[in-house]
Amino acid sequence: MARMKKRKTGIGRSAGKGVRTSARAKRAPGRGKQVSVAGKGALKDVDKYIAGVPEPARSRLKEMRAAIRSAVPAEAVEIISYKIPAFKTKKVLVWYAGFSKHCSLFPTASVIEEFRDELAGFTTSKGTVQFPTNKALPTALIKKMVKARVAQAQRS
Numbered sequence: 001m002a003r004m005k006k007r008k009t010g011i012g013r014s015a016g017k018g019v020r021t022s023a024r025a026k027r028a029p030g031r032g033k034q035v036s037v038a039g040k041g042a043l044k045d046v047d048k049y050i051a052g053v054p055e056p057a058r059s060r061l062k063e064m065r066a067a068i069r070s071a072v073p074a075e076a077v078e079i080i081s082y083k084i085p086a087f088k089t090k091k092v093l094v095w096y097a098g099f100s101k102h103c104s105l106f107p108t109a110s111v112i113e114e115f116r117d118e119l120a121g122f123t124t125s126k127g128t129v130q131f132p133t134n135k136a137l138p139t140a141l142i143k144k145m146v147k148a149r150v151a152q153a154q155r156s
Contacts, residue, residue: 006129017078043146044080045080046065046078046079046085047081048078049084049085050062050065050098053098053099054100056063056133056134056147057098057099057101057102057103057133058098059098059101060098060103060133060137061096061097061098061130063137063139064103064105064131064137064139064142065085065096066139067137067139067142067143067146068087068094068105068142068143068146069087069156070143071143071146071147072087072089072093072094072141072146072150073089073150075089076088076089076093077089079092082095083095083096084097084106086098087146089150089153090153091153093146093149093150093153094106094107094108094123094145094146100104100133100134101133101134102123102130102131102132102133103130103131103133104128104129104130104131105127105128105129105131105142106127106128107127107129107145107146107148107149108127108149108152109126109127110152110154111145111149112124112127112128112129112145112147114148115141115144115145117140118141118144119141130146
């Protein structure tokens with residue numbers, strides 16, 4: 001009688017079907033997932049988001065929120081988008097967020113490029129400006145950038 005080799009199914013394979021399941025499905029619950037500021041799940045409330053940010057970033061974030069609010073149209077609403085606060089009219093105008101050593105403003109890449117010279121003393125990337133928590137927040141500059149973003153959004 002000939003010996004038959006036992007076929008290995010391997011991790012992530014359904015026995016006999018040859019169908020792969022994702023590696024994520026095999027993970028233990030809660031393992032390897034990034035947790036938001038307030039814990040599990042997406043936040044729905046901007047005030048809860050800000051309450052979860054540690055000081056001194058929380059104070060700077062409140063200043064940034066007030067500066068943004070003063071520059072957006074009255075009909076703009078605050079939402080949570082991509083797990084961070086944002087102001088929106090027909091589309092999202094700007095996002096903002098607090099971290100342990102800085103607060104970030106996300107006004108889009110074109111606005112950052114427009115204000116490149118005025119942002120020389122700050123850390124920037126394609127779509128983000130970081131304001132360190134140990135320095136005064138440049139509220140006048142933030143208002144100018146937000147107004148530029150509002151004008152850009154109204155044109156498109």
